Amino acid sequence: MVELSRKQREMERRTQEILRVAKPILVREGFHALSMDRVAAAMEYAKGTIYNHFPHKEEIVLALAIESMALRRKLFHAAAALDAPNRVRLMAIGCACEFYTQHCSEDFAIEQWIRNVNVWDKSSAARQDLIRRCEGECVSIVSSVVHSGVASGELVLNQALTAEEFVFGFWAITFGSQILTASSPSLAAVGILDPRRAIRIHCCTLLNGYRWQPIMETDEYLTRVDELSTSIQSEFDRVRVEHYTA
Amino acid sequence: MVELSRKQREMERRTQEILRVAKPILVREGFHALSMDRVAAAMEYAKGTIYNHFPHKEEIVLALAIESMALRRKLFHAAAALDAPNRVRLMAIGCACEFYTQHCSEDFAIEQWIRNVNVWDKSSAARQDLIRRCEGECVSIVSSVVHSGVASGELVLNQALTAEEFVFGFWAITFGSQILTASSPSLAAVGILDPRRAIRIHCCTLLNGYRWQPIMETDEYLTRVDELSTSIQSEFDRVRVEHYTA
DNA sequence: TGAAAATTTTGACATCGCGTCAATAATTGA
DNA sequence: TCAATTATTGACGCGATGTCAAAATTTTCA
Incomplete structure (x- = not known):
């Protein structure tokens, strides 16, 4: 369905946005500084939304490593x-x-x-x-x-x-x-x-x-x-x- | 002074004991599992006492690495x-x-x-x-x-x-x-x-x-x-x- | 269109670890 | 013995994690 696909694309786009936000934090300030709260704040989303994309920050790190x-x-x-x-x-x-x-x-x-x-x-x-x-x-x-x-x-x-x-x-x-x-x-x-x-x-x-x-x-x-x-x-x-x- | 030296020896002995307690935790359960609270509990001391020996757990890790x-x-x-x-x-x-x-x-x-x-x-x-x-x-x-x-x-x-x-x-x-x-x-x-x-x-x-x-x-x-x-x-x-x- | 159903977002909450520090206990010196 | 010094304690403030019920939004379908 087109609708579903649009949602999936949006979801995917936001997943990418999370990675874009997380990368400089991880690189410049280290693993410890990379917190879900901070990513959420930077994106102006609630923490729970970030957890809908990644179950924990380790998964964000692995996603970045894959790229x-x-x-x-x-x-x-x-x-x-x-x-x-x-x-x-x-x-x-x-x-x-x-x-x-x-x-x-x-x-x-x-x-x-x-x-x-x-x-x-x-x-x-x-x-x-x-x-x-x-x-x-x-x-x-x-x-x-x-x-x-x-x-x-x-x-x-x-x-x-x-x-x-x-x-x-x-x-x-x-x-x-x-x-x-x-x-x-x-x-x-x-x-x-x-x-x-x-x-x-x-x-x-x-x-x-x-x-x-x-x-x-x-x-x-x-x-x-x-x-x-x-x-x-x-x-x-x-x-x-x-x-x-x- | 003999008294001072005895105290210093005791201090040193306990520093070693901290390292003995911390090592298996770090090795077997990772850096995250190594917490000051846990070391303190394992040694039956208060957390503050451990902090008298090491200002943070990173210093414990470095001390272990030196050995x-x-x-x-x-x-x-x-x-x-x-x-x-x-x-x-x-x-x-x-x-x-x-x-x-x-x-x-x-x-x-x-x-x-x-x-x-x-x-x-x-x-x-x-x-x-x-x-x-x-x-x-x-x-x-x-x-x-x-x-x-x-x-x-x-x-x-x-x-x-x-x-x-x-x-x-x-x-x-x-x-x-x-x-x-x-x-x-x-x-x-x-x-x-x-x-x-x-x-x-x-x-x-x-x-x-x-x-x-x-x-x-x-x-x-x-x-x-x-x-x-x-x-x-x-x-x-x-x-x-x-x-x-x- | 509109209302019910499904889905997504939200942020308060319980929990845990860090590092501090005032209060307490123990030791020392005289 | 007792005052002074030193060491120990654990409650506290802070910040992060991961959860989840409630609220908001979107979708479905009559």
Whole structure:
């Protein structure tokens, strides 16, 4: 029915509005500051109405995380779609990770909330499923590049690792370095001043260690990543803007 | 004065008792469940008395994290003290990380709380300093092994990376994989069934990529890490038990 | 159209946790 | 012994959560 559909659209529109109100509170003032009362006040609705959309604030957080992860997936997709050698496409996905952390820092911060047990356990199976699927798709995008590399003979994966386990290494080092950079109290004090550069070098060395062709020297790699990062920036920007305006 | 000192000792004893009560609540039921009222009730003191020891629960969490990180440092120290080639000592530190995550899982979980901005920002500069120092010491232990490797000629670090930046790569990949393993919803679904093994392989490849001598093949490395892990287990256990009984 | 039925919104309410602080209890010093 | 000092207590104000009966609004259908 048209009427029902209109109501559903209105409902959906307000759900989105709740998320728009909640996001800056969560990002700028933290989970604690995000209260149903406050969201309701900001929207000029009663608290009960907000509870009609989300059973608790954890569900709001997961809904926000789903949007954030969708943006990540789009960036990964754009990077993998590059018309370039497979190793370069993998580098481009690395650039996507860097772009996401730096220029979509709110989304990066929101994404981390899904790792909080309290948030995760309290939220609905439906949203948990969406998260799982999106994360799986991100891994798939990367592993498809790895599969291409194997298919084209640029990379030989002996029986020791599957493509997904190969990806896991880069996932871990990228994710780990970004979390540590964002949250480690002693990083600068200990002499790690440019963690991004360090990790780029490690990724290059790891790829060389697996003999992914063409082998690149550190300096060459750093230069190429810089160029790649610059050249792909506008495409990433386009994806981001489109994501936010949609 | 003896009297004053006795009082101080009693105060200190009770501070410890608070931590002993708080730890299982935090670990098993989460930050939210850890309330001052509950700690007070469990200890049969009034809430105000607990507030004489800690100004808020975040400070309790940081105090617990300091203990947990001290245990990590001891394990790192034990691993680095091994009478073995430098590359093997580095492997042993990797084993220490694995041991810590698996067999000191409560401490591993507590450690992560320091990365929560709300917890971190709320806590005292004194405890923040202790955390920073301990983390710095952990990095130092690892980088001293790297320095040994460089000094003995087993590893050539060109001007691209400092020893600390070198360490950062292994820190990131180890930390990242352990967080992902503990909290990533899609890991198993995506086909990463033995993340620890995958990361061991990645670390081996990375070390080989940097040509840290002696170069090891994957299979040889996996076997040696298994042996090493088994042989060093009892030492780690000793360190852990001593830490808990102290 | 209009009135009954269904749906949505509202905000008061019970409950719980935080952090404070004046009152109370315990300890110390002389 | 008693005044002074120090430590403990728990009631209190505040703010957040999640619920639910009452009120308001929308839909249905004669």
